[in-house]
Amino acid sequence: MRDEQITAALLDWYDRHARVMPWRVGPGERRAGVRPDPYAVWLSEVMLQQTTVAAVRDYFRRFTARWPTVGDLAAAEDGDVMGEWAGLGYYARARNLLKCARVVAGEHGGRFPDSRAELLKLPGIGPYTASAVAAIAFDRPETVLDGNVERVISRLRLVETPLPAAKPELTDLAGELTPVERPGDYAQAVMDLGATICTPKSPACGICPWREPCLARAAGVQADLPRKAPKKAKPVRYGIAYLARRADGAWLLERRPESGLLGGMLGWPGSEWGEAPEEAPPVAAEWQDVGAEVRHTFTHFHLRLALRVAEVPEGVRPERGSFLPRDRFRPSDLPTVMRKAFDLAATARRD
Template sequence: MTVLPLTRSLLDWYDRSARVLPWRVSPQALASGVRPDPYRVWLSEIMLQQTTVAAVKPYFVAFVNRWPRVEDLAQAETAEVMAAWAGLGYYARARNLHACAKVVAAEHGGRFPSTAAALKGLPGIGDYTAAAIASIAFGEAAPVVDGNIERVVTRLGAIETPLPAAKPIVRAAVAAMTPQDRPGDFAQAMMDLGATICVPKRPACILCPIADGCEARRAGTMERYPVKAPKRARPQRVGAAFVACRPDGAVWLIRRPPAGLLGGTAAPPTTGWSSRRDGDTGAQAAPFPAVWVRAGSVEHGFTHFDLTLEVWRAAVLADPPGEGWWSAPGALSSRDLPTLMRKVVEVAGAAASAD
């Protein structure tokens, strides 16, 4: 395959300007024979799904320090993994991460498959993640397309087809640009370009190594792309959360069911989440009898809907019925709970302090 001039220009820029990231092997180290660790590549790509690099860095470092090999992660307790993930969001990723580690350890001898096709057979690994791992860790020339790369490519070709319908067009363009000799560096260069130069607003075209080949730049319409289909109105759901506190300030927590949103995480008891018309958010929906006092409400946006939780609090002396545990105030760090449930506890605590 002949390397396109655009691809060569991008790789030359990457050699000079690659971001230093804790999961990345630099282009210079790669050229000297250092090989990427597939475990670290996989872990970073799962964490980076719909999450910023800045948010992922401390979690990644904590995970590899605690579980340096995929076998170590496979042997961890699910509750440990979910607690370590708390605050990073999209908790199905954590459940799939643990399930994938177990499969790799038990069925693949601790070694990740080396092709995108085989990687897609593992839990939690779709087209993008499989291509990213295969290209970065194993050198397969698989086309890698994330949101940053979609933006770069739609601007390069001034692609008028709205996303998501444009995805096959973008993928074909990336496949044509991906070199056989440095596919992982190319994928990471495209990611870096979209993250640092070809940004959504006010792209720094004067610094772009491939600006000469960009149709949108020539027309001065960079911010028009990618074209997106009109958004549908987001559904609204409601529910209630019940924060039981002991006199010493400890909070009663339960483990949420493993399936569904926030599955397997720690939380105060809640109702189900229903439409505004059908949702029951009153004290009568509490999981056990107590003098429940309304503390306020919390709003939170998920990928496909917005949620409002009414927060109720109660002072209790005995252990509530059912499985759960008391978490002392000093032990309840910001990373012990998902963001939504941390907000719930904070609202209940603020109301108690105001009494």
């Protein structure tokens, strides 16, 4: 099959099987003249990085209900946005989300640039997101390469070079199939194909629109691709978190520095994370060891977090952080690792 026939087969499949998503303008709507909202496309693409569609749906709905436009998001309080983001992880994305929204609102009149080159100039937008927004929101013929597309193309073209070294080759091969007509639909179609048919395990080759031209299927190695270079073992870091509750129910929290892990997020005061953390209580109190540890994995390391809890009287002044009144404290506003600490400490108290 020629490249244009392969592309046409996929678009025909997408017209019948496109997934319904709250940020997506489906193929039928596009044919009727409905255009995607660049804000919705950009927001969803940022949220979807390192995260599943199932996890993102409710976050997207809450964000767009609270901040319907990029101007609304630009005017939001940092803490409110970080609180709504809590649980999605990779919190640098949330900080960059605000930076980008404010540049779009302040320097571009609330309108996203419509080309990949201009989108790349915005804070927090890298090559993948720029290509995705340009293609999906503005129908630019840009090559979109995420994990799903890497898998689909590696199988279709029988690319056995391990990832990540194979990325340049896969980008070139994916670009050969990107059409001038309907590039936005095509970008979403190939991602849908990887998510629903050409899955990591047990791909459903019998119902795949690309089963005939797929070289990996012909060779019987489709389940073995893409190959990946062995991952290095992640190191383990240790730390201590201090959970202090005042007599009136207020909790002692501190906002982490803007740069670094969990930047700008509320969390429990604690020690540095390393091989042998030193005690660093934020307030004088009779601290009790919970006797259990939080276990959490970040991109580059595993964290083991010991917990100390204490009840403190009203009027005490902490060396770090500040007390958040009980009626303003929501555990759901905490990043996942800090929420794990809260839940574990609560369980220990009940026991």
